[in-house]
Amino acid sequence: MNPFKSHDVRILEVRELTPREKLFTLRFLDPEVEENFTFRPGQFVIVDVRGFGEFPISICSPPTRKPLQLCIRKAGRMTRFIHGMTEGDVVGIRGPYGNGFPVEKMEGSNLILVAGGLGMAPLRSILWYAIDTGRFEKTYLFYGTKSYEDILFKDEILYLLKHGEKLNCHVKLAYEVETPSCIYLERGFSEKVCRGVVTDLFRGEEFDVHNTYALICGPPIMYRFVIRELLNRGLSPGRIYMTLERRMRCGVGKCGHCIVGTSTSIKYVCRDGPVFNYWDALSTRGLI
Amino acid sequence: MRYVKLPSENLPEFFNRLKKLGKVYAPVQRGSTYSFEQVEYIDDVALHYTRTVLPPKKFFVRPRDPMFKLRGSRWEEVKDGEPSVIFGIHACDIHGLKILDRVYLGEPPDPYYKARREKAFIVGISCMPDEYCFCKSLGTDFAMDGFDLFLHELPDGWLVRVGSVRGHEVVWENEGLFEEVTDEDIRHFREFEDRRAKAFKRSLNREGLADILDLAFHSPVWKKYAEICLGCGNCNVVCPTCRCYEVCDKWINAYEAVRERRYDSCFMESHGLVAGGHNFRPTRLDRFRHRYYCKSYFGTEGFNCVGCGRCDEFCPARIEHVKVLDDVRGVSYEPV
Ligand SMILES: Cc1cc2nc3c(=O)[nH]c(=O)nc-3n(C[C@H](O)[C@H](O)[C@H](O)COP(=O)(O)OP(=O)(O)OC[C@H]3O[C@@H](n4cnc5c(N)ncnc54)[C@H](O)[C@@H]3O)c2cc1C
Ligand code: SF4
Ligand code: SF4
Ligand code: FES
Numbered sequence: 157m158n159p160f161k162s163h164d165v166r167i168l169e170v171r172e173l174t175p176r177e178k179l180f181t182l183r184f185l186d187p188e189v190e191e192n193f194t195f196r197p198g199q200f201v202i203v204d205v206r207g208f209g210e211f212p213i214s215i216c217s218p219p220t221r222k223p224l225q226l227c228i229r230k231a232g233r234m235t236r237f238i239h240g241m242t243e244g245d246v247v248g249i250r251g252p253y254g255n256g257f258p259v260e261k262m263e264g265s266n267l268i269l270v271a272g273g274l275g276m277a278p279l280r281s282i283l284w285y286a287i288d289t290g291r292f293e294k295t296y297l298f299y300g301t302k303s304y305e306d307i308l309f310k311d312e313i314l315y316l317l318k319h320g321e322k323l324n325c326h327v328k329l330a331y332e333v334e335t336p337s338c339i340y341l342e343r344g345f346s347e348k349v350c351r352g353v354v355t356d357l358f359r360g361e362e363f364d365v366h367n368t369y370a371l372i373c374g375p376p377i378m379y380r381f382v383i384r385e386l387l388n389r390g391l392s393p394g395r396i397y398m399t400l401e402r403r404m405r406c407g408v409g410k411c412g413h414c415i416v417g418t419s420t421s422i423k424y425v426c427r428d429g430p431v432f433n434y435w436d437a438l439s440t441r442g443l444i
Numbered sequence: 445m446r447y448v449k450l451p452s453e454n455l456p457e458f459f460n461r462l463k464k465l466g467k468v469y470a471p472v473q474r475g476s477t478y479s480f481e482q483v484e485y486i487d488d489v490a491l492h493y494t495r496t497v498l499p500p501k502k503f504f505v506r507p508r509d510p511m512f513k514l515r516g517s518r519w520e521e522v523k524d525g526e527p528s529v530i531f532g533i534h535a536c537d538i539h540g541l542k543i544l545d546r547v548y549l550g551e552p553p554d555p556y557y558k559a560r561r562e563k564a565f566i567v568g569i570s571c572m573p574d575e576y577c578f579c580k581s582l583g584t585d586f587a588m589d590g591f592d593l594f595l596h597e598l599p600d601g602w603l604v605r606v607g608s609v610r611g612h613e614v615v616w617e618n619e620g621l622f623e624e625v626t627d628e629d630i631r632h633f634r635e636f637e638d639r640r641a642k643a644f645k646r647s648l649n650r651e652g653l654a655d656i657l658d659l660a661f662h663s664p665v666w667k668k669y670a671e672i673c674l675g676c677g678n679c680n681v682v683c684p685t686c687r688c689y690e691v692c693d694k695w696i697n698a699y700e701a702v703r704e705r706r707y708d709s710c711f712m713e714s715h716g717l718v719a720g721g722h723n724f725r726p727t728r729l730d731r732f733r734h735r736y737y738c739k740s741y742f743g744t745e746g747f748n749c750v751g752c753g754r755c756d757e758f759c760p761a762r763i764e765h766v767k768v769l770d771d772v773r774g775v776s777y778e779p780v
Pocket of ligand 4: 412
């Protein structure tokens with residue numbers, strides 16, 4: 157078996173989420189692979205656009221729902237190419253890779269999901285996993301976006317703003333750029349939507365730090381502020397998880413691109429991560 | 445270990461018979477440097493070479509390595525792994541291969557590397573250190589495994605250590621070429637090893653180095669060297685344990701493409717660059733320091749340097765690996 161060989165997947169649907177991001181719904185051509193493909197929230201796959209190259213993308217659908225979905229931002233050559241593809245086209249996928257979130261360990265606890273921008277994509281997997289399985293106490297989603305237009309999975313977010321409580325899921329949204337749509341949204345959900353950054357959403361929220369896990373995903377600069385907020389509230393470094401990005405080629409610990417750390421601790425983000433907790437970050441230089 | 449003796453006069457015949465196992469590659473002299481090349485005659489082999497420019501990793505992790513060919517819209521695996529004999533590997537390079545084995549044969553095994561490695565017959569050879577070698581201080585100056593046969597020079601031939609079943613079979617099949625080891629041979633072997641041990645001019649002090657390096661993250665020494673460093677990446681390419689690779693799809697004609705991997709270097713600016721132009725190691729300083737941290741990793745996977753001295757010999761800026769580490773050690777004692 158060649159671990160670098162991808163499986164064919166057919167694009168079932170392409171949905172434009174924002175001008176930059178598209179949601180790809182995929183099905184493996186081989187029914188056996190389709191049947192047996194399992195993963196945990198937080199894992200990623202490598203997408204293979206034959207003749208153009210490969211790139212890592214987080215799985216953004218929950219393991220409790222089929223088919224598989226990936227949210228891809230147009231960031232360069234290969235992602236631009238896949239943005240040009242349509243229903244019926246075939247690409248390749250290999251994986252799943254990485255460790256994913258420690259779902260078993262977190263069962264029965266509160267989850268605080270903190271998403272910034274595209275960081276919503278991997279967190280959507282655990283969000284719906286939590287809702288579908290009901291295995292967690294209460295789930296919070298704090299989502300910071302640039303503007304109304306940049307909100308990923310807008311319909312789902314609006315739905316959860318309205319009906320989240322019934323699903324034990326508490327959603328809050330922070331936006332930076334004011335537009336009429338935002339003002340309208342803020343008027344409708346004054347408790348839950350505000351202008352500001354994602355850490356502003358913590359204001360007025362109380363949670364039992366001994367029974368809570370925080371999961372963070374967003375741009376590199378976001379981590380520091382969010383982690384500070386969580387530590388100030390007394391959350392232990394072992395309960396703060398984050399998913400990290402690095403340049404990746406192989407996804408399985410061979411190509412060396414994602415290596416971080418120093419003489420006392422070297423980590424491969426693809427294999428030892430991409431999910432790390434804050435203790436890992438404290439003991440591995442260069443992780444965040 | 446099993447030991448036999450190969451008398452000098454039988455070496456050419458032994459070398460010829462190795463060709464039955466596959467293409468034979470051995471160090472040959474190219475101007476002032478050495479290189480592993482396919483060799484037909486023992487006379488072409490530089491038996492007393494110091495180090496080749498590219499280490500024997502080039503046979504297993506190739507500088508350019510096609511992985512798949514695109515036929516229609518499907519990838520076809522590029523199969524290879526011809527049987528080969530790598531003749532004349534020094535102990536440090538055998539340790540280098542063992543480090544690569546850990547990476548490439550670890551889960552999931554790399555099929556290209558594995559096929560080549562399994563079909564390679566490894567013959568080690570003893571050596572004398574030059575001014576760049578510091579393998580002794582890393583314990584990589586002697587190999588206890590990772591080879592099929594290892595030849596140790598004697599005044600009238602070679603003391604052969606047999607390191608694998610395959611090595612044993614080859615000795616068995618060529619029984620007529622080998623002799624029993626005598627007490628005198630053992631004495632000569634010991635003398636050679638003593639002389640060799642005394643010939644090392646450089647050593648790396650590993651005492652507490654892991655923590656010292658870690659604490660010296662902000663040491664000005666990194667900056668001092670990063671300013672001289674040209675960022676050429678030579679030290680990565682020639683290192684027997686450096687293995688970063690980049691992957692790229694290349695069109696051969698309108699209908700055919702190959703997916704190829706090739707050596708990458710952590711000294712290149714693109715090494716840590718991701719979407720949105722964010723770079724995890726944006727400066728020369730970040731990249732210089734990263735290489736030293738990667739080479740001097742002390743974890744369960746072990747030290748990533750075997751002390752071969754290549755990075756020193758082939759650095760155009762004359763930066764010396766041991767010297768950098770010693771400098772960092774010195775500085776880190778005083779808080780900076
Ligand atoms: C674990 C992980 C999960 C990810 N999840 C998502 C996701 O869910 N959605 C999403 O849109 N993006 C995700 N990314 C980022 C995505 O991989 C890059 O946007 C993509 O590789 C860019 O490819 P490109 O050919 O379009 O860009 P290129 O034209 O190759 O280059 C554009 C930029 O992307 C950088 N880049 C190239 N290759 C990689 C790589 N392998 N990893 C990171 N950056 C790279 C380049 O350095 C350059 O700065 C993830 C990355 C990682 C490591
Ligand atoms: S770091 Fe230098 S001395 Fe050490 S193995 Fe690599 S090339 Fe040889
Ligand atoms: S070979 Fe020397 S100059 Fe070139 S990148 Fe390495 S340390 Fe710098
Ligand atoms: S992506 Fe290749 S080693 Fe991690």
